[in-house]
């Protein structure tokens with residue numbers, strides 16, 4: 001993989017995390033193709049090949065519905081989210097880029113110490129459309145069997 | 156504040172009776188210990204798992220009854236048995252994974268080996284080494300097996316009890332609740348779709364209450380209301396067993412029209428449609444008009460048919476202020492793939508990231524925090540009156556009153 005692509009992915013992944021952490025959720029769907037597949041899956045289900053996800057979006061519509069609900073409809077306490085993404089490694093397969101990286105997601109509730117909400121791998125498939133890299137697939141496989149509390153935003 | 160240690164020394168149930176739930180029952184350590192003894196380790200059937208999690212001989216799963224880790228095992232004879240999850244030798248936890256499969260159980264510490272029926276098969280150095288050491292001559296393998304627990308399997312689901320006097324499962328559920336139960340667990344083979352697990356900083360009873368509190372669905376869950384999946388004026392029923400501890404909550408999907416009920420909700424937003432309606436595109440798969448049946452089965456199970464989402468939620472208490480919730484999603488082995496896909500999509504509403512269930516988890520935590528402000532005050536449970544009768548609408552707290560009447564009896568409060 002070229003250094004240019006590596007830098008492009010690093011920038012994209014940082015931007016993706018920034019949009020969620022900054023609360024610009026209406027921009028989150030812009031990172032995906034339509035249709036696409038976005039899933040948050042426990043390592044347990046993933047390893048056992050069980051199809052259940054914590055979150056599953058299959059189209060631009062579903063991504064937008066989730067973003068809207070998270071921002072406007074769901075009821076949850078105030079909190080700060082901070083993603084840390086590392087070890088991005090990718091390979092080009094025809095017109096697709098297959099990438100893998102690690103993530104840690106910290107959640108800080110008011111008057112609580114920050115805690116790791118979930119931690120795991122991003123398994124991605126990206127394609128270039130009109131010069132822009134987009135996720136055709138982003139599967140977030142988290143290691144911790146038990147989620148502390150709720151996951152109120154996309155990972 | 157922390158509540159005094161002795162529940163009976165400092166606390167008296169409010170004079171209003173079952174239309175009040177005093178906050179000390181959610182906060183006090185003494186009350187919690189009594190709940191473990193009288194409820195979770197008392198004569199109750201706790202949900203332990205689904206048969207489809209251990210389809211073949213030798214398959215096992217780890218589960219939890221109250222605070223106790225247990226193993227549910229399918230023997231070579233196909234029979235499902237239960238054991239405490241600890242080695243009979245020095246108490247080492249036997250199984251660590253959620254599920255597994257094998258011919259036997261071996262404790263790694265001193266390699267005691269048990270068969271699938273819990274019998275101790277042998278142990279190294281039993282006769283000593285070169286004439287030295289070993290177990291005494293009168294050591295009897297048959298006296299050192301795994302500790303068995305009573306298990307009952309009924310059409311796909313597995314229940315267990317730690318108490319000798321627990322009545323048979325069918326009388327325990329009662330006719331009404333059994334009728335609802337058999338609708339989901341009809342004998343059709345189940346297909347396991349996967350798990351969701353979360354830990355909530357709230358008292359375990361709040362989870363059961365949340366389901367029995369039928370009013371909240373049309374108020375708290377703005378998502379439901381916004382997209383017309385649930386309205387307070389939907390035809391519905393609240394059904395209870397004789398103890399009041401189990402409940403069946405039935406509702407039918409209503410018309411998408413602005414009615415008096417919805418107009419009263421501060422958060423109601425008109426004219427909203429999903430960008431991708433597949434999320435709520437449900438199909439009728441059970442006979443009758445009910446589109447949702449939520450069961451609370453005392454003490455640790457919520458069994459749900461929420462449109463095409465079938466799931467068990469297992470409650471594991473972890474002290475007065477915390478519980479784990481294990482969601483197991485399933486379908487039927489003989490169902491079309493298209494229906495399975497609907498279930499996977501509709502599961503977006505459930506669990507720790509659920510468009511609906513996330514609200515419940517968050518509100519329970521907030522309730523726990525609020526109640527701790529004054530353990531001596533009490534919650535008001537008067538919607539729908541002060542009676543205990545089955546209702547044909549959802550604008551009532553009747554299932555909560557019946558629940559606390561039953562709870563007080565069990566707890567001696």
Ligand SMILES: [Fe+2]
Pocket residue numbers: 365371372375376511512515
């Ligand atoms: Fe709810």
